Amino acid sequence: MQAYTQTRLAIKSWAEEDRPREKMLLRGKASLSEAELLAILLGSGSREESAVGLAQRILNTVDNNLHELGKRSIAELQDGFKGVGEAKAITIVAALELGRRRQLSRIRDRPQVTCSRDAFNAIAPLLADLPHEEFWILALNRANRILSREQISQGGMAGTVVDAKIVFRKALGAQACSIVLCHNHPSGNLQPSQADIDLTRKLRQAGESIDMLVLDHLIVSETGYYSFADEGLLG
Secondary structure (H helix, E strand, C coil): CHHHHHHCCCCCCCCHHCHHHHHHHHCHHHHCHHHHHHHHHCCCCCCCCCCCHHHHHHHHCCCCCCHHCCCHHHHHHHHHCCCCCHHHHHHHHHHHHHHHHHHHHHHHCCCCCCHHHHHHHHHHHHHHHHHCCCCEEEEEEECCCEEEEEEECCCCCCCCHHHHHHHHHHHCCCCCCCEEEEEEECCCCCCHHHHHHHHHHHHHHHHHHCCCEEEEEEEEEECEEECCCCCCCCC
């Protein structure tokens, strides 16, 4: 029975075109499922299941949501899945972080912010799947092109402290003409709190005193974003 199980599950026993690595070479990377791509990272499974089976089991626990998988720590991957040791866990975490940084690398093109969606696309890779709150700004030039993304503060699940002096020091340091305020809600609730509204008003007024426009304030989560400008709450 054991020999039958090993033969049935071993990837080497599959038709060559069905093995993840060979399939990528023959058909291209787009032909692979997420489980097959993850299996390539894993390299091997265990005596009881193939690398693809292990990958499918890992993905099933996050409803096949790669954002959720990106939240898992090395320890959680090791403890949660038989067949995943430290090396495999590190490989998974590193690959997902590399994918996140690939999205961030587009900032070098200095994309233009013409609407709230443009701002969201620029900041979402940094904030959307965090388990804690962070506050950032997008620093823009006169043409509303992004000069940089600047972290202001990091907090816990319920909030983060924002110091106006730090906000504008970083904006001036980036030689910005205007800024977009951004923070995330790990709970997924996109509605602004009264504290969010008060902070936005305070920062907008402070910016006016030094000729630094606050164009918008985005609340970001995995489900989307809330724009103060779109909702008429910048006043």
